[in-house]
Amino acid sequence: MERTRPLLVLDLDETLWTSYDVPVMYGAERHFVLRPGLQDFLEQVGAQYTLAAWTAASRDHAQAGLDAMAHAGIPFTPEFLWDRDRCTYLRLDDGDVVYAKRLRKLRSRYPLERVLAVDDRPENFRCAYGNFVRVLPFTGSPDDRELPRLAAYLLAICGVPNFRRLEKRTWRDHPAAQAA
Numbered sequence: 001m002e003r004t005r006p007l008l009v010l011d012l013d014e015t016l017w018t019s020y021d022v023p024v025m026y027g028a029e030r031h032f033v034l035r036p037g038l039q040d041f042l043e044q045v046g047a048q049y050t051l052a053a054w055t056a057a058s059r060d061h062a063q064a065g066l067d068a069m070a071h072a073g074i075p076f077t078p079e080f081l082w083d084r085d086r087c088t089y090l091r092l093d094d095g096d097v098v099y100a101k102r103l104r105k106l107r108s109r110y111p112l113e114r115v116l117a118v119d120d121r122p123e124n125f126r127c128a129y130g131n132f133v134r135v136l137p138f139t140g141s142p143d144d145r146e147l148p149r150l151a152a153y154l155l156a157i158c159g160v161p162n163f164r165r166l167e168k169r170t171w172r173d174h175p176a177a178q179a180a
């Protein structure tokens with residue numbers, strides 16, 4: 001029996017790109033810097049996983065980043081694009097605010113055993129650590145190597161029947177990630 005194709009839910013800001021404001025005559029323009037290896041990552045991982053995107057930012061901001069990708073020759077059409085409106089607003093005891101991504105919203109369509117979520121902010125996944133793969137935040141360095149390593153890791157584990165049982169906090173120690 002063919003195993004369910006796994007779903008990979010990608011964060012956008014500081015995971016696939018970073019962005020900053022550039023002053024222009026009347027205000028500011030948002031500029032996007034794409035993470036090194038982004039095109040290869042999407043091609044390689046997209047061959048094995050269904051790719052989706054979920055950002056805690058606004059729809060307009062997410063679309064602007066996707067437009068910047070297309071402009072750079074890296075068209076990305078995720079299976080679905082969820083934005084802040086799908087997040088759950090939480091105010092923590094210390095007063096901080098979190099836009100939590102509650103993956104159980106997906107479970108009627110995707111078995112959670114075969115869902116992974118990549119994000120630079122663990123606080124967004126307070127209710128879904130079992131599906132969470134944490135990446136370092138991308139800050140614009142051209143030497144960033146996170147995506148090639150992550151792609152190698154994700155391809156190595158894509159056949160695992162239950163991702164939730166995997167210890168993913170140490171993913172960088174996986175031989176595939178080490179070799180990338």
Ligand SMILES: [Mg+2]
Nearest residue numbers: 011013014120
């Ligand atoms: Mg992020």
